[in-house]
Amino acid sequence: MSAAASKGATPDAAELRSRTQELLAAHPVAGTDRVDFLKARFDAGLAWVHYPVGLGGLGAPRSLQAVVDAELEAAGAPDNDPRRIGIGLGMAAPTILGFGTEEQKSRFLRPLWVGEEVWCQLFSEPGAGSDLAALGTRAVRDGDDWVVNGQKVWTSSAHLARWAILIARTDPDAPKHRGITYFICDMTDPGVEVRPLRQITGEAEFNEVFLTDVRIPDAHRLGEVGDGWRVAQTTLMNERVSIGGMRIPREGGMIGPVSKTWRERPDLRTHDLHQRLLTLWVEAEVARLTGERLRQQLVAGQPGPEGSGMKLAFARLNQEISGLEVELLGEEGLLYEDWTMRRPELVDFTGRDAGYRYLRSKGNSIEGGTSEVLLNIVAERVLGLPSEPRTDKDVAWKDLAR
Amino acid sequence: MSAPDLLYSEEEEALRAAVRDLLTDLCDAPGVIARTESDRPHDPELWKALSDGMGLAGLLVPEALGGQGATHREVAVVVEELGRAVAPVPYLTSAVVATEALLACGSDEAAELLTALASGRTIGALAVALSAGPGAPYKSVRHENGTLRGELTGIADAVAADVLLVPAEDGGLYAVDAGADGVTVTPQVSLDLTRPVAKVTFDGAPARLLTPDATPAVRRALRAGAGLLVSEQLGLADWCLTETVRYLKERKQFNRPVGGFQALKHRLAALWQEVVGTRAAARNAADALATGSTDADVAVAVAQAYAAPVAVHAAEEAVQLHGGIGMTWEHPAHLYLKRAKADSIAYGTAGAHREALAGLVDLQAP
Numbered sequence: 001m002s003a004a005a006s007k008g009a010t011p012d013a014a015e016l017r018s019r020t021q022e023l024l025a026a027h028p029v030a031g032t033d034r035v036d037f038l039k040a041r042f043d044a045g046l047a048w049v050h051y052p053v054g055l056g057g058l059g060a061p062r063s064l065q066a067v068v069d070a071e072l073e074a075a076g077a078p079d080n081d082p083r084r085i086g087i088g089l090g091m092a093a094p095t096i097l098g099f100g101t102e103e104q105k106s107r108f109l110r111p112l113w114v115g116e117e118v119w120c121q122l123f124s125e126p127g128a129g130s131d132l133a134a135l136g137t138r139a140v141r142d143g144d145d146w147v148v149n150g151q152k153v154w155t156s157s158a159h160l161a162r163w164a165i166l167i168a169r170t171d172p173d174a175p176k177h178r179g180i181t182y183f184i185c186d187m188t189d190p191g192v193e194v195r196p197l198r199q200i201t202g203e204a205e206f207n208e209v210f211l212t213d214v215r216i217p218d219a220h221r222l223g224e225v226g227d228g229w230r231v232a233q234t235t236l237m238n239e240r241v242s243i244g245g246m247r248i249p250r251e252g253g254m255i256g257p258v259s260k261t262w263r264e265r266p267d268l269r270t271h272d273l274h275q276r277l278l279t280l281w282v283e284a285e286v287a288r289l290t291g292e293r294l295r296q297q298l299v300a301g302q303p304g305p306e307g308s309g310m311k312l313a314f315a316r317l318n319q320e321i322s323g324l325e326v327e328l329l330g331e332e333g334l335l336y337e338d339w340t341m342r343r344p345e346l347v348d349f350t351g352r353d354a355g356y357r358y359l360r361s362k363g364n365s366i367e368g369g370t371s372e373v374l375l376n377i378v379a380e381r382v383l384g385l386p387s388e389p390r391t392d393k394d395v396a397w398k399d400l401a402r
Numbered sequence: 403m404s405a406p407d408l409l410y411s412e413e414e415e416a417l418r419a420a421v422r423d424l425l426t427d428l429c430d431a432p433g434v435i436a437r438t439e440s441d442r443p444h445d446p447e448l449w450k451a452l453s454d455g456m457g458l459a460g461l462l463v464p465e466a467l468g469g470q471g472a473t474h475r476e477v478a479v480v481v482e483e484l485g486r487a488v489a490p491v492p493y494l495t496s497a498v499v500a501t502e503a504l505l506a507c508g509s510d511e512a513a514e515l516l517t518a519l520a521s522g523r524t525i526g527a528l529a530v531a532l533s534a535g536p537g538a539p540y541k542s543v544r545h546e547n548g549t550l551r552g553e554l555t556g557i558a559d560a561v562a563a564d565v566l567l568v569p570a571e572d573g574g575l576y577a578v579d580a581g582a583d584g585v586t587v588t589p590q591v592s593l594d595l596t597r598p599v600a601k602v603t604f605d606g607a608p609a610r611l612l613t614p615d616a617t618p619a620v621r622r623a624l625r626a627g628a629g630l631l632v633s634e635q636l637g638l639a640d641w642c643l644t645e646t647v648r649y650l651k652e653r654k655q656f657n658r659p660v661g662g663f664q665a666l667k668h669r670l671a672a673l674w675q676e677v678v679g680t681r682a683a684a685r686n687a688a689d690a691l692a693t694g695s696t697d698a699d700v701a702v703a704v705a706q707a708y709a710a711p712v713a714v715h716a717a718e719e720a721v722q723l724h725g726g727i728g729m730t731w732e733h734p735a736h737l738y739l740k741r742a743k744a745d746s747i748a749y750g751t752a753g754a755h756r757e758a759l760a761g762l763v764d765l766q767a768p
Contacts, residue, residue: 262765269768277765278756282707289682293408300409309675378674379667383647386662 011049011060013067019058020046020071034078038114041072047080047113051097055109063299080115083346087157088112088119092165095235099182099223108163108184120161122152122185122209123232127402130373133176133229134392134400137211139168139183146170146183146221148191148214154367158194158207159343161187165235166216167228172398179397180228184220191215201359202339205347247295248288254318254350254357255284258325261354268328277328280321287313305382312374315364318349322357329354406689406701407475408682414479421458421483424451429487431734437490438595438737444562449491452480453522459497460520462505467513469520474626478633478688485637488737490596492525492559494627494634500526502626503567506619507575507612515565515577515612527563528623529578529602531556535750536625536702537758542616543604545570550578550604558748560587560600567612568604575616576609583607594744596737628749629687629702635709636684638742639677639716642735646670646720653725666723673719676712683708700762707755713742 011019027040041047042056046068051057072079082089089112096108111117128135137150148168158164164185171179185192191214196204223231251259262269262277290313294306326333336355349360365371379385392400410418428448437445453459461477463469477498484493501519504512504526518524530540533556543552550568560566566578566585578585584607592598613619647670650661660666683705690701717739721728728735746752760767 259763259765266766266768269766271768274760274765274767275753275756278707278760281763281765282704282756282759283679285704286679286683286708289408289686290679292405293682293685296407296409302409306678309671309678312675313679372668375668375671376664378671383667383670383674385647385651385667385670386659388662388664 011058016067024075029077085115091235092119098234099231117162118160120157120164122164122166124154137168139170146216148211152209155207155209158209173396176397177229181225182222182228182231183216189214203342254321308378318361318364322361325354326358406686408685418479425487429489443598445490459522462501463516463520468517473692474688475692481630482633482637485634486641488596488741492562495559496525499623499627500528503528503619503623506622512612524564526565527560529554529566529568532558532748535754542569542571545572549606550609553603555601556599569616574614575612578607578609594740628706629691632684632705632709635713636680639713642716642720646723680709680712703755703759707752710746710752714746717742
């Protein structure tokens with residue numbers, strides 16, 4: 001360990017650069033197995049530098065991660081394929097870090113980051129979507145265990161996952177926000193049944209998960225009994241942070257494919273489509289600039305409320321642009337690439353054909369918070385308008401209308 | 403192309419605060435409404451405070467010519483605040499558009515006028531209709547033996563101008579003193595009484611040549627006008643949103659604040675998003691103009707195509723969501739509606755800017 005870290009000082013960019021070079025020297029990219037390299041990187045505190053020492057980090061500012069990533073990329077080092085393990089990295093890990101016991105942190109974070117163990121999220125239910133706190137999956141204490149019964153839905157990666165973050169009702173007599181507890185669920189438990197949920201695109205990105213007498217040791221509880229809603233806020237807040245933080249080039253999103261088609265296919269052009277395309281192109285470019293401005297605010301340490309609106313704009317534009325693209329294609333717009341039921345590991349909203357993009361983008365205004373709920377959030381938290389009248393806050397969960 | 407700086411610097415925020423303070427003191431809504439019906443639609447006291455007092459008329463003029471040698475980024479902040487107050491001063495027309503035209507001329511005559519405009523004691527107006535966008539055709543007058551003959555309409559702030567910059571049929575751009583023999587400025591009854599347009603008639607008016615090639619000067623002036631008008635539209639829209647939200651928290655019907663009804667909350671949240679987008683687009687355009695970026699044409703066209711409808715939408719929502727009071731002459735909402743609607747035509751409509759964009763980003767018409 002270098003002098004700076006042993007003294008407990010926060011490492012700076014130069015320190016991180018030299019530690020990264022030390023890692024590369026000790027584990028040459030050419031001769032090291034991918035997973036072994038990732039484990040060594042985790043142990044060197046270079047996985048997520050803002051995490052604590054011993055848990056893959058060095059207690060450094062989060063913004064300095066870019067320094068490490070750039071060094072490793074330049075050296076051609078393997079990464080942990082973050083898109084494949086997005087739920088673990090973006091949602092499970094910050095929650096375990098924030099609320100987990102020391103045993104939980106040291107057991108779960110390393111294989112999570114390395115990608116040896118995939119995570120999924122068991123939150124939404126058929127009867128609890130926008131009103132997540134109304135969830136009805138029950139967890140009943142039985143000795144050192146909890147016994148869980150219920151149904152979860154819209155679970156991506158459930159068929160690949162080793163672990164799940166789960167919220168379940170432990171006290172039906174309490175008002176709905178207060179009777180929930182947060183658990184880590186073993187997806188190999190015999191009571192866990194995963195069924196693909198086929199969607200309008202023909203494929204199944206998501207699953208339904210049926211939980212029948214699933215046993216979870218109390219040692220796998222995250223946070224206090226009854227405090228699960230508060231714990232879940234950490235998870236959901238991190239979900240929103242991970243949306244909209246990226247820098248994209250002009251025409252980098254959904255407007256890219258339709259602009260390309262427009263340029264390559266003069267035979268398809270009409271005046272009406274031209275006007276609509278230009279209008280959407282302008283809106284897409286302004287959304288991109290808005291995201292870039294938000295990013296600059298974050299870098300400057302002045303986060304604004306602008307992020308709340310990014311997903312709204314993203315969803316609406318994806319839908320309108322892909323809809324225009326199908327129309328532009330005319331006779332070809334009557335076709336669809338392939339309806340075969342598949343289970344894609346990665347999802348690219350701007351991938352496949354125009355018909356797929358059109359259909360998949362319908363989910364953008366539903367997943368991760370519906371546009372209607374997000375408009376309420378902007379109106380109440382940003383503009384300070386009065387909240388919706390509530391009749392459900394102080395009533396025992398078991399007495400709510402269902 | 404380096405990444406544009408889309409934030410406001412500390413200095414820019416300080417400038418904003420100073421301008422806003424001044425406007426709070428000197429430019430309240432009842433005063434603006436009263437002035438629109440007087441025979442002096444512009445506010446000379448406010449103009450003096452902005453120019454003489456704060457030196458803002460000379461922001462774009464180099465220090466060597468008596469200006470501040472600042473950039474479009476600072477000007478954008480001033481324009482945004484003037485928009486927020488619908489201030490009746492010829493700032494955009496004189497300190498931006500006429501100044502930019504003169505900056506493109508490069509003649510001694512132009513340099514002399516720049517010094518005069520920078521002081522604010524002389525007000526200039528480019529004699530091109532307010533509706534003309536960058537690159538669009540515009541009317542000119544006849545030049546004969548050092549004098550001009552002809553008529554131009556839709557000239558913004560001409561009634562306040564001391565000097566007119568006039569394109570002639572021989573291709574030149576000429577300076578004409580507004581008070582000279584042979585010049586008649588006739589106010590037109592304008593939709594936006596805070597930036598009135600006028601008819602200007604030249605009947606043998608003495609003219610001084612600024613440049614023999616008016617085209618690039620006019621184009622540059624109108625591009626800066628369009629690009630900075632976005633910041634004015636941002637100021638207008640932000641006022642409309644802020645004031646409407648404030649009012650709807652206070653106004654009660656059906657025993658509830660009206661702002662608690664979801665139908666209205668969603669409309670205001672959607673409007674907030676549009677204002678946020680306008681801010682990013684306005685900063686991008688101002689930064690591109692300030693740095694002389696090769697992307698400036700695209701940045702201006704994108705920003706103007708986006709911001710013009712947003713300002714109109716914001717003002718229309720302000721009128722509607724204020725209910726009956728929003729329809730009265732007494733309430734200032736109509737000042738914003740009229741300015742926003744006139745702005746949607748000024749320096750080219752959104753449609754004209756989209757058309758320009760089609761060529762700039764290679765999305766050609768059928």
